[in-house]
Amino acid sequence: MKARLPLIAALAVALLPVKASAQAWVSSPDFSEGVGIRAGNLELHPSIGAEFGYDSNYFRASSEEGEIDVFKLRVTPSITLTTLGDKRRNAPTPADFAFSSSAYAAYSEVFPAGSEELSGAAKRNLGAGVDARLNIFPARKVGFDVLGSFVRTIDTDGSSDDLAGDGFNRGTVRGGAGITWRPGGGLFEWRNGYQGTYNYFDKDAYNSLTNVQHAIKSRGRWRFLPRSALLFDTEYLFVRYTNATAQTDGDIVRARLGFHGLVTYNLALMGLVGWTSSFYKGAQARQFDSVIAQAEARWFLQSRPDFDTATIASGLSSIALGYSRSFSNSYLGSYYQRDRGYLNFSMFLVGAISGGVDFGVSRVAFPQVSTPAVEIDSFSQLRLDARMFGEYRITDTFGVNATIQYDQLNSEVVNNEHLDYNRWQAYVGARLFW
Numbered sequence: 001m002k003a004r005l006p007l008i009a010a011l012a013v014a015l016l017p018v019k020a021s022a023q024a025w026v027s028s029p030d031f032s033e034g035v036g037i038r039a040g041n042l043e044l045h046p047s048i049g050a051e052f053g054y055d056s057n058y059f060r061a062s063s064e065e066g067e068i069d070v071f072k073l074r075v076t077p078s079i080t081l082t083t084l085g086d087k088r089r090n091a092p093t094p095a096d097f098a099f100s101s102s103a104y105a106a107y108s109e110v111f112p113a114g115s116e117e118l119s120g121a122a123k124r125n126l127g128a129g130v131d132a133r134l135n136i137f138p139a140r141k142v143g144f145d146v147l148g149s150f151v152r153t154i155d156t157d158g159s160s161d162d163l164a165g166d167g168f169n170r171g172t173v174r175g176g177a178g179i180t181w182r183p184g185g186g187l188f189e190w191r192n193g194y195q196g197t198y199n200y201f202d203k204d205a206y207n208s209l210t211n212v213q214h215a216i217k218s219r220g221r222w223r224f225l226p227r228s229a230l231l232f233d234t235e236y237l238f239v240r241y242t243n244a245t246a247q248t249d250g251d252i253v254r255a256r257l258g259f260h261g262l263v264t265y266n267l268a269l270m271g272l273v274g275w276t277s278s279f280y281k282g283a284q285a286r287q288f289d290s291v292i293a294q295a296e297a298r299w300f301l302q303s304r305p306d307f308d309t310a311t312i313a314s315g316l317s318s319i320a321l322g323y324s325r326s327f328s329n330s331y332l333g334s335y336y337q338r339d340r341g342y343l344n345f346s347m348f349l350v351g352a353i354s355g356g357v358d359f360g361v362s363r364v365a366f367p368q369v370s371t372p373a374v375e376i377d378s379f380s381q382l383r384l385d386a387r388m389f390g391e392y393r394i395t396d397t398f399g400v401n402a403t404i405q406y407d408q409l410n411s412e413v414v415n416n417e418h419l420d421y422n423r424w425q426a427y428v429g430a431r432l433f434w
Contacts, residue, residue, distance in 0.1 A: 019216050030278045035396055037434050039093075046434055048077040051403065053427030058110065060409075062418040070118075071111040072425065074279050078104035094139040108154070125169065127154040141182050146177045159329035169202040190220040196409070214238040220236035221260075226263030231272060239329050248334060250280030252327075256292065265303035271295045276327045286367040288327050288335050296322035320344040332376070333369035338362055355390035374384070381411040381419070397434055403427045 037044040051074045057067045066255045083095060085382040106127040112118055130151035155168040176192025197213040219233035237252040256274030263269055271294070279290045298320040330336045342360040347353070367381040384407070391401035404426050411419040 008404045016304045022311040045080040047429035051427040051429030060421045064418045068112045073109040098135040125154045128152045139218040143180045151369045170228045173198040193209045211241045215399045248280045248282040248285045284370045294324045317347045337365045359386045379412045384408040
């Protein structure tokens with residue numbers, strides 16, 4: 001089977017999205033929200049969806065290990081609650097506070113397609129997420145914000161001995177607050193804040209990877225044209241592991257500067273470039289000291305005059321091409337570097353048909369690891385990820401949908417372990433929403 005604790009956990013966390021257990025309508029409000037239920041100055045959007053489909057490689061196994069295919073039933077209730085926007089409030093002045101929150105649960109039941117026997121942990125699981133944010137005085141010269149979130153990520157994988165599939169299920173808890181200064185009628189905006197993150201694994205074998213991260217953040221925006229702005233952001237991150245472990249504590253410094261704006265009513269451009277340096281402890285710790293960047297060009301099929309939503313679809317059909325170069329703390333060695341190019345297409349037609357296509361190509365590079373417990377040479381991996389989602393809304397509150405996903409990992413052989421895999425997933429379902 002695949003490599004042991006440090007390697008497999010590191011790759012699982014590096015290569016899967018945070019909301020891996022969630023469906024397309026959970027990760028994108030453009031797909032999730034219906035007409036809404038108004039309750040005074042609040043707007044409620046409940047939803048429940050069910051899907052049934054096929055997974056060609058449930059444990060993400062290489063061909064040498066033997067792929068296990070399964071059928072899956074997924075049920076996902078979700079809800080969002082927000083204060084009314086300026087247009088729905090129909091008021092001449094902005095509100096003194098804005099609140100938004102959401103929650104979802106993603107339940108999966110697995111049925112083997114062959115003769116394999118799966119344990120309870122592999123047969124069923126439950127992912128979940130909840131987040132909330134409160135902005136106080138969002139349009140005044142000085143404003144405050146508070147945020148919090150919890151995500152339970154399901155990442156089932158085969159154990160080295162059987163198909164127990166306990167996997168790398170984990171939770172992430174975040175909380176933070178900030179203060180924003182907006183002189184000059186909002187043309188300039190500067191926020192300073194703090195965010196704390198607690199990462200833990202369900203399985204006792206991974207207790208050594210439990211960590212707390214403290215981030216001191218600062219970001220700003222200066223509008224120098226009606227629909228364009230200069231951006232900057234900085235962060236100082238403290239990474240601290242709570243248990244004795246081969247993983248090393250460290251500090252990370254990031255800074256970026258860039259541009260964001262609507263060049264025309266249809267074309268939005270965004271570009272950020274900066275530098276990241278790491279300061280991990282220990283004589284054998286590897287350090288990162290290099291460029292980070294992010295760029296995107298998005299074309300709206302209909303004109304998009306609203307600057308503040310120029311880089312998201314917001315219910316308008318659009319196509320985007322982008323690239324990001326990022327650095328992240330790792331559970332294998334100190335860090336990993338990721339370069340990813342992506343293509344995104346979102347479509348919304350006559351209020352009844354919505355859908356999207358996401359395709360990405362990533363190169364993930366890990367530096368050499370040299371500790372008393374682990375010796376691994378530097379290596380890199382190429383990952384392809386794609387998802388196509390479409391939904392037809394038969395009524396204002398009911399729709400049918402289909403999802404197709406593909407993942408492919410091409411990796412060097414690491415410590416005599418073959419990590420390559422291919423995985424197809426296809427689902428059809430229905431959703432009730434408001």
